[in-house]
Amino acid sequence: MAEAMISGMVQSNQVTPSQIIVSNRSNTNRLNELKYKYGIQAKKREDLDFATIDLFILAMKPKDIDSVLESIRPHLYPHQTIISVLAGITTSHMESHLPDKQQVIRVMPNTSSMIGESATAIAPGTHAPKDRVYLTKALMESFGEAYIIDEDQMDIFTGIAGSGPAYFYNLMEHIEQAGIEAGLEGELARSIGAQTILGAAKMIQERSESPTELRENVTSPNGTTAAGLEELDHHGGGEAIAAAVKGATSRSKEMSKQMKPTLVATK
Numbered sequence: 001m002a003e004a005m006i007s008g009m010v011q012s013n014q015v016t017p018s019q020i021i022v023s024n025r026s027n028t029n030r031l032n033e034l035k036y037k038y039g040i041q042a043k044k045r046e047d048l049d050f051a052t053i054d055l056f057i058l059a060m061k062p063k064d065i066d067s068v069l070e071s072i073r074p075h076l077y078p079h080q081t082i083i084s085v086l087a088g089i090t091t092s093h094m095e096s097h098l099p100d101k102q103q104v105i106r107v108m109p110n111t112s113s114m115i116g117e118s119a120t121a122i123a124p125g126t127h128a129p130k131d132r133v134y135l136t137k138a139l140m141e142s143f144g145e146a147y148i149i150d151e152d153q154m155d156i157f158t159g160i161a162g163s164g165p166a167y168f169y170n171l172m173e174h175i176e177q178a179g180i181e182a183g184l185e186g187e188l189a190r191s192i193g194a195q196t197i198l199g200a201a202k203m204i205q206e207r208s209e210s211p212t213e214l215r216e217n218v219t220s221p222n223g224t225t226a227a228g229l230e231e232l233d234h235h236g237g238g239e240a241i242a243a244a245v246k247g248a249t250s251r252s253k254e255m256s257k258q259m260k261p262t263l264v265a266t267k
């Protein structure tokens with residue numbers, strides 16, 4: 001996810017690559033790969049000069065959050081903002097592991113950041129000032145659309161947009177396979193399916209009709225679409241998508257509950 005955001009930021013030309021410093025736990029080859037690919041700085045954790053950093057963007061797995069916060073905590077300055085992309089980790093959980101009043105902002109991008117097409121949510125923590133929230137929004141907008149939401153909407157946002165690309169990739173896998181089984185070359189089947197999804201998404205974005213009206217416009221009485229939609233309905237297509245969103249949303253909630261805030265002394 002970190003690479004997807006870096007790629008989008010650098011391509012946008014709104015962030016100078018040298019302003020970005022990437023670091024990780026141990027994989028030096030990976031750091032060098034990112035450094036040469038995007039022209040950014042790469043530093044081992046022990047070589048980071050904390051005093052020169054304004055925004056920290058955390059993008060490790062949720063299970064690693066506590067150890068990371070505890071390790072950066074003694075080096076932080078009050079003006080620095082901690083931005084987390086971690087699914088299911090609440091701002092209150094992060095605040096409980098950081099110095100008193102440290103600025104925390106939770107975001108949820110998706111992998112389409114890679115090409116500047118993410119849908120990213122932003123939920124400020126208790127002490128994040130407005131200017132930092134807007135700065136974070138501008139940064140997130142460098143790789144797509146960004147929405148400031150209440151943190152209690154973060155689980156459903158994750159269910160729709162954080163995990164969402166995977167639902168559409170899964171849909172594409174099935175469309176491609178159906179095309180191949182009917183005799184199309186794989187590459188052609190993929191290209192037709194992708195252009196169809198892209199066109200439908202752009203129609204929703206650029207036209208005033210609702211998805212329902214757009215669907216009805218495609219569906220001629222007793223025509224091909226009606227036959228296709230009947231099969232979709234018969235096989236529970238709509239319910240399956242709704243269940244996928246609910247499943248991912250519940251998992252996000254569950255992950256938040258597993259990481260209850262810990263009260264620690266503040267410096």
Ligand SMILES: NC(=O)C1=CN([C@@H]2O[C@H](COP(=O)(O)OP(=O)(O)OC[C@H]3O[C@@H](n4cnc5c(N)ncnc54)[C@H](OP(=O)(O)O)[C@@H]3O)[C@@H](O)[C@H]2O)C=CC1
Nearest residue numbers: 001024025026027059060061062064085086087109110111
């Ligand atoms: N994948 C997605 O579509 C999305 C993911 N997210 C969130 O992004 C996060 C990362 O996911 P993903 O990119 O798939 O995970 P990866 O496992 O691919 O990447 C995790 C990175 O974190 C680094 N890391 C681990 N521990 C530390 C540490 N202590 N200090 C510094 N760096 C560390 C790892 O470095 P090393 O290899 O050296 O250990 C690795 O580069 C997750 O929390 C996920 O919830 C959010 C939105 C979408």
Ligand SMILES: O=C(O)[C@@H]1CCC=N1
Nearest residue numbers: 086087158162163164
């Ligand atoms: O699967 C996950 O947990 C992460 C968060 C959203 C997308 N990927």
